[in-house]
Structures are given as structure tokens and as C-alpha cells.
Amino acid sequence: MSELSRRPGADPQRRLRHPRDVVALVVGLVLTAVAGGALWRALVGPLDWSVLATAAPLSLVVIGVVGLLLTRRS
Amino acid sequence: MSSIWDVRRSRTDAKVAGLCGGVAEHWGVDPVLVRVAWVLLALSGGVGVVLYLAGWLLVPQQGRQTAASHDLLGGSTRSWSREVWVVLVVVACLVVFPLVSKATKVGVGPLLVIAAIWYFGYHRRRPAAPDPATGALAGTSLGSDAPGAAAAAPQFVQHIGPPTPFTAAAQAWRQRIEQHVQQHPAPGSPASAGAVPPPSASTTPAGWDPDLAHRTAFLAQPDPVGLYAPEPVPPAALVRSRDRVAARRLRLVCLAVLGLVLSGLALADRAGVHVPAVVPAAAALLVVGLTLVAATWCGRARGLLPLGLLLLPVVLVTSVLPPVDQLQQSGSQQRQYLTAAALPRDGDLQQTGQLEVDLSGLDLQQDASYSAHVGSGRLEVVVPPDTNVALRYDVGLGVVQAYDQRVEAGTDLVSTLTPTAVAGRPTLTLDLSVDRGQLEVRS
Numbered sequence: 001m002s003e004l005s006r007r008p009g010a011d012p013q014r015r016l017r018h019p020r021d022v023v024a025l026v027v028g029l030v031l032t033a034v035a036g037g038a039l040w041r042a043l044v045g046p047l048d049w050s051v052l053a054t055a056a057p058l059s060l061v062v063i064g065v066v067g068l069l070l071t072r073r074s
Numbered sequence: 075m076s077s078i079w080d081v082r083r084s085r086t087d088a089k090v091a092g093l094c095g096g097v098a099e100h101w102g103v104d105p106v107l108v109r110v111a112w113v114l115l116a117l118s119g120g121v122g123v124v125l126y127l128a129g130w131l132l133v134p135q136q137g138r139q140t141a142a143s144h145d146l147l148g149g150s151t152r153s154w155s156r157e158v159w160v161v162l163v164v165v166a167c168l169v170v171f172p173l174v175s176k177a178t179k180v181g182v183g184p185l186l187v188i189a190a191i192w193y194f195g196y197h198r199r200r201p202a203a204p205d206p207a208t209g210a211l212a213g214t215s216l217g218s219d220a221p222g223a224a225a226a227a228p229q230f231v232q233h234i235g236p237p238t239p240f241t242a243a244a245q246a247w248r249q250r251i252e253q254h255v256q257q258h259p260a261p262g263s264p265a266s267a268g269a270v271p272p273p274s275a276s277t278t279p280a281g282w283d284p285d286l287a288h289r290t291a292f293l294a295q296p297d298p299v300g301l302y303a304p305e306p307v308p309p310a311a312l313v314r315s316r317d318r319v320a321a322r323r324l325r326l327v328c329l330a331v332l333g334l335v336l337s338g339l340a341l342a343d344r345a346g347v348h349v350p351a352v353v354p355a356a357a358a359l360l361v362v363g364l365t366l367v368a369a370t371w372c373g374r375a376r377g378l379l380p381l382g383l384l385l386l387p388v389v390l391v392t393s394v395l396p397p398v399d400q401l402q403q404s405g406s407q408q409r410q411y412l413t414a415a416a417l418p419r420d421g422d423l424q425q426t427g428q429l430e431v432d433l434s435g436l437d438l439q440q441d442a443s444y445s446a447h448v449g450s451g452r453l454e455v456v457v458p459p460d461t462n463v464a465l466r467y468d469v470g471l472g473v474v475q476a477y478d479q480r481v482e483a484g485t486d487l488v489s490t491l492t493p494t495a496v497a498g499r500p501t502l503t504l505d506l507s508v509d510r511g512q513l514e515v516r517s
Contacts, residue, residue: 024374028366031382035360038393042350070370 026067033059079156082136083129091130111191114184120174121167121185128163254288318373325375328365332358352392359385410435414442421445421505428452434459434517438500445505452512455504462499465491465515468507475514 041047080100087095087105094112098105115122131143175181237245335357343349362382369378407424410432411417421444422429429448436458446453457463467474469487474480476491495501506513 021370021374024366024379025370027379027382028363028369031359031363031366031386033363034386034389035356035363038352038356038389039360041393042352042356 020070022067022070025070026063029063029066030060081129081133083133085136091126092135093126093129093133096133096136111188114188118175118182118185118188119167119171121171123174124163124166124170128159128166132159321369321373321375324365324369324372325378328361328375328378331365332361335361350392352389355385355389355392359389406430408432411444412436414438414440417442417444421447423447424451424453425449426451428454431455433457433502436461436502438502441501441503443503443505445507447507448509448511450510451508452514453506453508454514454516455506457502457504457515457517459517460499462495462501463493463515464501464503466503466505467491467513469511469513470509472508472511472513475512475516477515477517 037047082096084092084095084099094108095105098108112122112126132141134141336354339349339354339357362378362385366378366382406428408430409422412435426449428451429446431446434456438461465476467489471485473483474487
């Protein structure tokens with residue numbers, strides 16, 4: 001049993017019923033971002049690579065932090 | 075804690091000789107940590123290798139009384155004392171250290187770090203050895219010094235900090251012990267007789283001790299708060315079933331949306347709307363990605379993740395590749411443009427072969443630009459007369475010729491040629507590139 005479910009007041013049934021699939025979240029966000037960029041490049045116009053060079057790593061950091069937080073809370 | 079000489083090589087957790095597993099078992103730490111530390115020791119002048127070989131030879135395996143050295147070297151080594159072996163190992167370390175440290179370029183740093191971690195992080199944190207007389211830990215105040223007083227008025231260590239299941243169990247035990255002591259102040263006292271009804275004479279066997287029976291009954295329930303009781307089994311089948319249902323529904327929704335999107339794109343393409351090849355792939359990837367995000371809470375349907383990972387390289391490749399209509403077949407291609415409007419906006423492209431572009435009949439009324447690229451081969455452009463021509467070229471490896479003169483040859487040829495402009499004439503800017511081959515511009 002995890003530490004959280006041992007905590008007084010924690011409801012292990014509720015946690016088991018709604019597990020968070022962090023892998024799906026992280027991969028889904030990355031795939032969505034890539035797909036959005038490809039659609040933008042194909043339909044709207046060229047991507048600003050200087051902006052992308054900053055935004056992409058930051059997005060990965062944010063996604064990683066979100067995944068890490070969700071993993072710690074799971 | 076037992077001595078280091080009590081270490082035995084593990085039989086069950088053995089990668090090479092079981093020494094790391096045995097040490098980890100002896101110290102009660104993770105075997106992976108021991109192995110990592112041993113590798114670092116090996117890098118530190120080869121000390122780890124010497125120590126491992128020494129341990130292999132000198133440390134007996136679990137269940138055996140003799141070490142491998144006894145089997146290899148015979149019974150003569152049995153009489154060697156531990157000090158002799160320690161000296162031999164130290165000498166071996168001193169001999170090996172300068173040889174290995176030259177090769178690995180690693181000094182005694184890892185050795186010192188591991189020694190510091192072991193000493194400050196493990197050795198000094200060991201609990202004090204229990205008092206063999208009382209069994210109590212040094213520095214603790216469990217009970218009183220006098221055994222009789224301890225039985226009459228036990229003292230307990232007060233837990234400082236938030237309650238935990240363990241402290242709750244300890245509190246319950248404490249209350250039960252205090253209650254027991256109150257009811258039984260001393261063995262054989264009248265109060266204890268009143269707490270537990272004595273059995274009748276007819277059912278009392280000979281030699282029956284009421285206090286012993288009470289203690290036995292008291293200790294018969296070892297887990298008053300259910301600390302070690304088996305956890306209630308969750309309705310796993312029900313949970314899994316519900317998850318499966320949600321995931322299945324999500325997968326069906328994903329497939330339906332995917333079908334609608336792709337059908338819409340196909341209909342648009344048939345209706346004449348230009349749909350690049352990357353759009354269907356990216357749209358499918360977008361749908362799968364959003365479904366995976368939703369699957370974070372609804373449960374991941376089987377196959378979604380592989381599908382997304384399969385679509386990812388497809389999207390990347392189709393997004394990077396130029397449109398198919400820009401890709402020309404290899405061979406010799408000829409182009410001729412007569413008006414500025416006819417000039418292709420994205421330029422001409424040929425992967426291999428020869429591309430001849432005739433601009434001699436180009437009628438320019440205002441400034442214009444033209445670009446062409448050849449991967450491997452020859453690019454030849456005939457410029458129009460009575461026009462100012464600005465030539466920008468980029469040749470990775472090859473030769474540049476302009477106006478019947480060899481400009482330069484070699485690699486990474488990047489430059490701009492701007493002949494003297496004649497006032498009143500339009501300017502044609504040529505942006506020409508060849509990866510490998512020849513570039514020629516003539517009039």
C-alpha cells in the first residue's frame with residue numbers, strides 16, 4: 001500500500017478507481033504539440049524557429065514538471 | 075551489528091561472485107547501491123577490482139565454512155591470520171593503483187567519497203548496540219531501571235510529531251498495558267484476582283496460574299489496531315472492468331473522430347482544395363494526442379500509444395519533405411520563362427541531373443527574383459539581356475562559372491555577384507544553389 005493510502009482520511013478505493021495515467025498525459029501533450037506545429041506549418045505559414053527554439057524546451061520542461069507532480073500525487 | 079568478517083557471498087543475489095549481494099545483505103542496503111559503489115571503487119585506481127578479487131577468494135559463500143582460497147591454495151593458507159591477508163590486499167592495492175589510475179585518469183576521489191558516504195551516512199547512523207543485560211537500547215528510557223518498578227508503573231517514550239499508524243498502534247498497546255498494570259498491580263495481588271474472574275474449581279486444572287492465563291490472553295491479540303491486518307481487498311475486478319469500459323469508449327470516440335477528420339480532408343481534397351500530405355497525418359496525430367490526454371483520467375486504451383508513436387515519424391517526415399510536385403525526376407530538365415508572372419514562386423528543384431533554365435526571353439518591367447536548386451548535377455541559367463542581374467549562389471562542393479569565367483571552385487562556395495547596374499533597367503535577382511556539382515550563369 002502506498003504511503004498516501006495509509007494516511008488517515010485517504011480513500012484507497014477512490015484512488016484506485018481514478019488512477020492517473022501520467023505516461024499517457026505526457027506523451028499525449030507532446031504528440032499534440034507536434035501535430036499542432038505541423039498543421040500550423042502546413043496551413044498557416046512557416047514557423048518562427050527562433051521562437052520555437054525557446055518554446056519547445058520550455059514546453060518540455062513544463063510537461064515534465066506536470067508529469068512529475070502528478071506522479072508524486074498518484 | 076555483526077562484524078565485517080561475518081560477511082558471506084550471496085548465493086541468490088549473485089551477478090559475478092555474489093560479493094556485492096552479500097555485502098548488501100549484511101548491511102541491509104540496496105544491492106544496486108553496493109554495486110555502483112564497487113564500480114566507482116574499481117575506477118578509483120582499480121581498488122575495487124582488487125577488493126572484489128580478494129573478497130571472492132577470502133569470503134566464504136553462504137552455507138559454506140571455507141573460502142575459495144582454501145580450495146585453490148590448499149590447506150596451507152588456513153593458518154594465515156587475517157592480518158596477513160589484509161596486508162596482502164593493501165599491498166596489491168598499492169601496486170595496482172598507480173597502474174590503473176594512469177589509464178582511468180581517476181584518482182582517489184571516488185574512493186574518498188564512498189568512504190565518506192559510508193562513514194557519515196551509514197556507520198555513524200547505526201543504532202547503538204543493545205544492552206545485553208536489559209535488552210534496552212542505549213539512550214532510551216523504556217521502562218524504569220528497577221524491574222519491579224517497571225512492572226508497577228511503566229514509563230513510555232512520548233512520540234513527537236504527527237501521528238502515524240505505527241504510533242497509533244503503540245498508543246493502543248500503551249493503553250492496554252497501563253490498563254493491565256492497573257488491574258494487576260503485582261502478580262498474586264487481590265486486585266489482579268478481581269480483574270479476571272478465576273475459573274471455578276471444577277474447571278481449574280491443577281497448577282493453573284491465573285496471572286499466566288491473563289498474560290497469555292493479553293498477548294493473544296498482537297495487533298489491536300489492525301496495523302498488520304490484511305488490507306481490505308478493493309473490488310479490483312469491478313475497477314478494472316469500469317476502466318476497461320471507459321478506455322474502450324474513449325478508443326471508440328477516438329476512432330470515430332479520426333474517421334470524420336480524415337473523411338472530411340479526403341472530401342476537401344476531392345473538391346479541389348489543396349491538402350498537403352502532412353495535413354492528414356498531423357490531424358490524425360492531433361486526435362490521438364488529445365485522446366491520450368483524455369486517457370490520463372479515463373484510462374489508456376490499448377493501441378493508442380503505439381498508434382501515436384507510429385504517426386509521429388510520419389508527421390515529421392512529411393512535414394520536412396518538400397511537396398511532391400516540387401520534386402523533379404533525375405535526368406535533364408529544361409525550363410523557359412518569358413514573363414515574371416511565370417516564374418515559380420518556390421523556384422525550381424532538381425535532385426540529380428542537369429537543370430537548364432532559359433531566361434533569355436524574359437520580359438521584365440520591374441524587379442523580380444528567381445531561385446533554383448540542384449542536389450547533385452549541373453545548374454545552368456541563361457540570363458536575359460538588358461537586365462541588371464544580381465547573382466547569389468551557394469555551392470556545397472563544385473565549381474561556379476559566370477559569364478564564361480570561372481569564378482571559384484571548392485567547398486562551401488557562398489557569395490553574391492552584382493555587376494555594375496545600369497540605371498533604368500529592372501533587376502533580376504538569381505538565388506541559385508547546388509549541393510554537389512557545377513553552377514553556370516551565362517548571357
